[in-house]
Amino acid sequence: MGMRHLTKAIMAVALSVSAFAAMPVPRQSKEFTFVQPGGKQTLLSSYKGKVVCIQFLYTTCPHCQALSRVLTKMSGELGPNVQFLGVAFDEENPQLASANIQGYIKQQGVSFPVAFASRDTVMSYLGLSVMDRFVVPQMAIIDKKGVIRAQSAAMGTETLQREDTLMPLLKGLVAESATGGATTSKTPAKPAEKTPTTPAPPQKKAT
Numbered sequence: 001m002g003m004r005h006l007t008k009a010i011m012a013v014a015l016s017v018s019a020f021a022a023m024p025v026p027r028q029s030k031e032f033t034f035v036q037p038g039g040k041q042t043l044l045s046s047y048k049g050k051v052v053c054i055q056f057l058y059t060t061c062p063h064c065q066a067l068s069r070v071l072t073k074m075s076g077e078l079g080p081n082v083q084f085l086g087v088a089f090d091e092e093n094p095q096l097a098s099a100n101i102q103g104y105i106k107q108q109g110v111s112f113p114v115a116f117a118s119r120d121t122v123m124s125y126l127g128l129s130v131m132d133r134f135v136v137p138q139m140a141i142i143d144k145k146g147v148i149r150a151q152s153a154a155m156g157t158e159t160l161q162r163e164d165t166l167m168p169l170l171k172g173l174v175a176e177s178a179t180g181g182a183t184t185s186k187t188p189a190k191p192a193e194k195t196p197t198t199p200a201p202p203q204k205k206a207t
Helices: 003-017 062-081 094-108 119-126 163-175
Strands: 033-035 041-043 051-057 082-088 114-116 138-142 147-151
Touching: 051 062, 051 163, 062 082, 062 094, 062 163, 082 094, 094 114, 119 138, 138 163, 147 163
Parallel strands: 051 082, 082 114
Antiparallel strands: 033 041, 033 114, 051 138, 138 147
C-alpha cells in the first residue's frame, strides 16, 4: 500500500473516532499483561516488531463473536504478518474466565490467541475511566514500533470492525518498515458503514 492510501485509511478511522471522545492516536502503547487460559502471563511488548490487532471483548457479546469470526478469516489471509489477539474482560474470576474463553474459541472457531485481563487493566489501557460509557468490542491497532495507530472510540468505531476498511489499514502497516516508510499496494480504504455494537454495563463510580 502506498503512503497516500495508508494515510487515507488512517484518516478515515480518525474521522470516525472523532465523533466521540477517544484517546489520541498515534501514541505509544503502554505495557499490557494478559493471561492465557492455561495461566501463562504474556506481555504485549513481546509482540513488538509485528503489527498487532487486539479485540477487547465479552465472551457473551454477539457482536464480539461475529467480529472474532471476521478476524479469524483475516488472520488466515494475512498470515504471520499480523498478530491478532483477543482479550476478554467480562469475568474477573480466573477459572471462570479461562473456561469461558475455551468455550468461546471452540464455539466461534477462533484461530488466534484469546486471553483475559481484569476490567481495570483493560479500561486503563484504553484510557477509559470507571465513569465512562462504552461498547464492546473495542479495538486497538499497533504498528511494528509499538505505536497505537488506531483505536475504537468509547462508543464504538465501525471502521475498525469492517473487513473492507480494516484489511487495507493492516496491510499498509505491514508494508511499513520498523523505522518508517512503506512499500506499495493497491487496495484503498472504502467508506465505512455502521456496525452494531453491544453496550457494556454502566460503570459505577468507585467509593
